[in-house]
Amino acid sequence: xxxxxxxxxxxxxxxxxxxxxxxxxxxxxxxxxxxxxxxxxxxxxxxxxxxxxxxxxxxxxxxxxx
Amino acid sequence: xxxxxxxxxxxxxxxxxxxxxxxxxxxxxxxxxxxxxxxxxxxxxxxxxxxxxxxxxxxxxxxxxxxxxxxxxxxxxxxxxxxxxxxxxxxxxxxxxxxxxxxxxxxxxxxxxxxxxxxxxxxxxxxxxxxxxxxxxxxxxxxxxxxxxxxxxxxxxxxxxxxxxxxxxxxxxxxxxxxxxxxxxxxxxxxxxxxxxxxxxxxxxxxxxxxxxxxxxxxxxxxxxxxxxxxxxxxxxxxxxxxxxxxxxxxxxxxxxxxxxxxxxxxxxxxxxxxxxxxxxxxxxxxxxxxxxxxxxxxxxxxxxxxxxxxxxxxxxxxxxxxxxxxxxxxxxxxxxxxxxxxxxxxxxxxxxxxxxxxxxxxxxxxxxxxxxxxxxxxxxxxxxxxxxxxxxx
Numbered sequence: 001x002x003x004x005x006x007x008x009x010x011x012x013x014x015x016x017x018x019x020x021x022x023x024x025x026x027x028x029x030x031x032x033x034x035x036x037x038x039x040x041x042x043x044x045x046x047x048x049x050x051x052x053x054x055x056x057x058x059x060x061x062x063x064x065x066x
Numbered sequence: 067x068x069x070x071x072x073x074x075x076x077x078x079x080x081x082x083x084x085x086x087x088x089x090x091x092x093x094x095x096x097x098x099x100x101x102x103x104x105x106x107x108x109x110x111x112x113x114x115x116x117x118x119x120x121x122x123x124x125x126x127x128x129x130x131x132x133x134x135x136x137x138x139x140x141x142x143x144x145x146x147x148x149x150x151x152x153x154x155x156x157x158x159x160x161x162x163x164x165x166x167x168x169x170x171x172x173x174x175x176x177x178x179x180x181x182x183x184x185x186x187x188x189x190x191x192x193x194x195x196x197x198x199x200x201x202x203x204x205x206x207x208x209x210x211x212x213x214x215x216x217x218x219x220x221x222x223x224x225x226x227x228x229x230x231x232x233x234x235x236x237x238x239x240x241x242x243x244x245x246x247x248x249x250x251x252x253x254x255x256x257x258x259x260x261x262x263x264x265x266x267x268x269x270x271x272x273x274x275x276x277x278x279x280x281x282x283x284x285x286x287x288x289x290x291x292x293x294x295x296x297x298x299x300x301x302x303x304x305x306x307x308x309x310x311x312x313x314x315x316x317x318x319x320x321x322x323x324x325x326x327x328x329x330x331x332x333x334x335x336x337x338x339x340x341x342x343x344x345x346x347x348x349x350x351x352x353x354x355x356x357x358x359x360x361x362x363x364x365x366x367x368x369x370x371x372x373x374x375x376x377x378x379x380x381x382x383x384x385x386x387x388x389x390x391x392x393x394x395x396x397x398x399x400x401x402x403x404x405x406x407x408x409x410x411x412x413x414x415x416x417x418x419x420x421x422x423x424x425x426x427x428x429x430x431x432x433x434x435x436x437x438x439x440x441x442x443x444x445x446x447x448x449x450x451x452x453x454x455x456x457x458x459x460x
Contacts, residue, residue: 030411036445038445
């Protein structure tokens with residue numbers, strides 16, 4: 001599995017644990033990092049730039065260090 | 067609220083308008099107060115000068131009438147011709163208290179020239195025989211006609227008249243003189259106008275020793291050293307503080323002079339002075355005029371406060387209305403668009419943007435809803451996603 005997909009799973013887990021508004025949180029993260037989370041699949045190749053942007057977005061929106 | 071938000075910028079602009087509005091009102095009110103207080107001061111000086119002239123003329127007229135009656139009295143005339151001081155005193159003394167109560171405090175008879183000595187002083191019968199040799203005496207001796215005006219003498223600064231007495235052959239047998247203290251005028255003037263007055267005398271025309279002596283006689287404080295150039299001869303206030311003046315009395319023009327405003331506690335005064343001349347035309351003193359404009363000042367402050375409230379209240383209400391309208395018509399709808407757009411990216415393809423009006427934001431809402439539909443359509447096309455995946459794989 002790709003690192004991006006792992007991160008997507010962690011985000012979804014966090015949303016579920018905290019009972020957050022999933023479309024709103026995912027949308028915020030997606031807009032910040034420029035990636036639609038729905039498009040990230042286990043086969044999505046890891047792009048270091050995308051990974052870094054996603055980490056930053058998650059930190060800003062969820063205050064979560066991935 | 068962020069400093070770069072439209073709300074903040076709008077509030078800042080409204081605050082600037084408010085400050086400018088209040089500043090403008092305060093500046094206009096200040097200018098108005100300055101202008102009006104200057105006009106009030108000038109008007110007070112000219113009104114006081116007119117009143118002083120009227121009082122002076124009235125008193126001269128009164129003394130002229132009394133002296134005219136005296137010259138027509140054969141007994142008085144004969145006593146003066148006979149140089150019978152006791153008879154003259156006997157005839158006139160009963161009248162003196164009545165005249166004194168009417169302000170005529172000085173009453174003298176003089177012998178004719180060349181000696182022109184004081185023959186009888188009704189206000190001080192024990193003292194006689196001295197020669198005064200004032201401008202008045204010289205003038206009446208030269209013209210043998212009534213002379214009137216102000217004269218600064220040992221008995222004080224007074225408005226006086228002097229006129230000749232004639233015997234049946236038309237020869238001058240002596241003179242009668244009457245005078246009223248100018249200091250009395252200021253109390254009458256205060257009663258009539260409510261302003262305060264002070265009679266200032268130029269020290270050049272006042273003898274230092276005389277001033278010290280007369281202060282003892284009148285039981286007043288010797289105020290000679292209070293001011294460098296003048297002495298306050300009489301005043302209508304208990305304090306000399308409001309008569310502060312550093313200039314030269316001789317330099318005050320006939321139109322008078324308006325001085326700077328004066329604050330004492332919560333009271334505001336405008337001040338000015340006009341010259342007082344003696345019969346010879348010398349500017350021997352000045353009348354100081356002090357008008358309390360506290361009521362006017364307070365009224366102006368009240369008007370200022372009302373104007374400030376009238377400016378602040380509508381502007382604050384207007385600001386509230388504008389911000390509320392902006393929130394309802396613009397900000398809330400933009401926030402809704404942002405929320406929907408965010409949710410679409412987050413995978414919610416069902417929340418639509420409601421076009422709530424046909425205004426500018428409504429057009430944007432419609433455009434964005436159309437854009438959302440296209441975007442959702444793209445995201446939900448499996449072929450597009452697959453093609454994207456395939457293309458990526460290749």
